[in-house]
Amino acid sequence: MDRFSICLPYILKDEGGNDDDPHDPGGRTSRGIIQREYDSWRKSHSQSLRDVWIASDKEISDIYYNQYWQPYCDRMPHGLDYLLFDMNVNMGPHQASLLLQRGLGVNADGHIGLITLSAAKVCDAKTTIENVTQSKIAFYKGLRTFRYYGKGWLNRVASVEKIALSMID
Numbered sequence: 188m189d190r191f192s193i194c195l196p197y198i199l200k201d202e203g204g205n206d207d208d209p210h211d212p213g214g215r216t217s218r219g220i221i222q223r224e225y226d227s228w229r230k231s232h233s234q235s236l237r238d239v240w241i242a243s244d245k246e247i248s249d250i251y252y253n254q255y256w257q258p259y260c261d262r263m264p265h266g267l268d269y270l271l272f273d274m275n276v277n278m279g280p281h282q283a284s285l286l287l288q289r290g291l292g293v294n295a296d297g298h299i300g301l302i303t304l305s306a307a308k309v310c311d312a313k314t315t316i317e318n319v320t321q322s323k324i325a326f327y328k329g330l331r332t333f334r335y336y337g338k339g340w341l342n343r344v345a346s347v348e349k350i351a352l353s354m355i356d
Contacts (some may be wrong), residue, residue: 199219
């Protein structure tokens with residue numbers, strides 16, 4: 188089984204079902220995919236727009252694969268692949284790249300390139316996952332919406348860390 192297929196169910200479990208929380212800047216969401224993102228995906232596939240709440244599982248999976256898994260998660264060691272995937276989804280690829288780079292001890296420029304990939308290949312995955320987890324906690328605590336979502340975010344951080352550590356070869 189490919190790593191994306193192993194990691195995606197954890198993301199879907201954490202993202203939940205359909206939501207339209209007035210405090211969430213993403214707005215109307217299904218399984219973690221916001222309406223604007225789904226609209227863009229539908230347009231890019233020459234399909235008419237429709238409500239994200241009725242998006243198919245295949246569409247949701249395709250968005251996750253192309254927007255959040257590619258191009259770097261497959262190039263990470265087991266455990267770090269899931270950690271990066273989850274961060275890409277929950278905080279965006281740029282912030283995820285910065286936190287990963289800090290955890291790896293390389294220049295945090297937000298660009299995953301040869302230096303970051305090389306560091307990931309030889310890192311101590313356990314230490315890197317633990318370091319990134321501490322950075323994630325600090326990041327979330329600094330967000331203005333922490334008062335609404337902080338408890339859930341910190342629970343997710345702990346869960347992701349536990350799962351990522353269990354995936355290390």
